Amino acid sequence: MTASGTALSLSGLTKRFGGLVAVDDVTIDLESRKLNAIIGPNGAGKTTLFNLITGEIAADSGRVTFQGRDIVNRKPHEIVRSGISRTLQIKSVFGGLTVGDNVRAAVLAHERIMTPFRPVSSYRAVAARSNDLIEEVGLSDHRGALASSLSYGDVALLEMALALAAQPKLLLLDEPVCGMGPQETERTVAMITGISRHTDVILIEHDMEVVFDIADFIMVMAQGGILATGTAAEIASDAKVQEAYLGSPEDD
Numbered sequence: 001m002t003a004s005g006t007a008l009s010l011s012g013l014t015k016r017f018g019g020l021v022a023v024d025d026v027t028i029d030l031e032s033r034k035l036n037a038i039i040g041p042n043g044a045g046k047t048t049l050f051n052l053i054t055g056e057i058a059a060d061s062g063r064v065t066f067q068g069r070d071i072v073n074r075k076p077h078e079i080v081r082s083g084i085s086r087t088l089q090i091k092s093v094f095g096g097l098t099v100g101d102n103v104r105a106a107v108l109a110h111e112r113i114m115t116p117f118r119p120v121s122s123y124r125a126v127a128a129r130s131n132d133l134i135e136e137v138g139l140s141d142h143r144g145a146l147a148s149s150l151s152y153g154d155v156a157l158l159e160m161a162l163a164l165a166a167q168p169k170l171l172l173l174d175e176p177v178c179g180m181g182p183q184e185t186e187r188t189v190a191m192i193t194g195i196s197r198h199t200d201v202i203l204i205e206h207d208m209e210v211v212f213d214i215a216d217f218i219m220v221m222a223q224g225g226i227l228a229t230g231t232a233a234e235i236a237s238d239a240k241v242q243e244a245y246l247g248s249p250e251d252d
């Protein structure tokens with residue numbers, strides 16, 4: 001695998017909370033332009049792994065290589081600037097602003113961070129970019145709606161638009177369809193698939209149907225470590241995974 005074909009490399013990544021090893025010596029190369037998914041039982045260390053990647057918590061040891069640079073234990077804002085966004089910060093949305101204003105604010109904030117000594121683009125350019133993002137996440141009908149009036153699922157879509165406003169090269173999604181009904185789930189899954197065509201995505205998801213449906217590559221975590229890796233078919237037929245996570249196979 002060439003360096004340019006790698007979305008993210010983890011090497012010996014380890015995080016302890018007291019006596020608990022939440023992430024235990026995780027080493028993996030995740031390929032670019034694949035929808036990579038991380039699954040595993042509750043407490044397996046999935047969210048902690050994301051927190052290590054985004055710099056929200058400090059690793060005890062190991063490396064996180066992104067775009068050829070080790071970013072482990074950098075500050076979160078530096079990591080965002082290097083091109084990794086996540087949608088974890090629920091309530092990053094301003095309820096008192098419209099959908100359109102939320103997205104425009106995020107686009108402007110990103111421009112100011114990336115090019116602080118250049119005047120921001122014209123209102124028209126910012127509006128156009130915002131409209132593209134709103135369309136991409138399927139919120140065009142709600143452009144003028146206050147964010148506080150959105151359904152739960154639509155807030156999640158707006159959060160994705162805000163994450164994409166930073167023009168990430170890698171987007172980390174932690175259980176994005178959690179709490180959504182079937183229709184919202186379907187819309188969101190379609191959107192994630194669309195995003196993964198132009199941006200690397202790593203998806204933590206606990207709905208197995210969703211993962212098996214859309215993931216190109218799956219990493220299964222258990223007790224902080226990697227239990228198995230492979231395609232949906234490989235994971236579904238892996239005896240270790242069935243034992244630890246899926247329960248025993250059904251007779252059919």
Ligand SMILES: Nc1ncnc2c1ncn2[C@@H]1O[C@H](COP(=O)(O)OP(=O)(O)O)[C@@H](O)[C@H]1O
Pocket residue numbers: 017020022040041042043044045046047048049
């Ligand atoms: N800040 C923390 N302090 C102490 N223990 C934590 C902290 N965050 C997570 N843990 C523990 O680390 C383990 C992994 O948690 P987490 O990464 O949230 O798992 P997952 O996302 O796979 O459900 C769990 O046992 C959890 O209780």
Ligand SMILES: [Mg+2]
Pocket residue numbers: 046047048
């Ligand atoms: Mg979690």
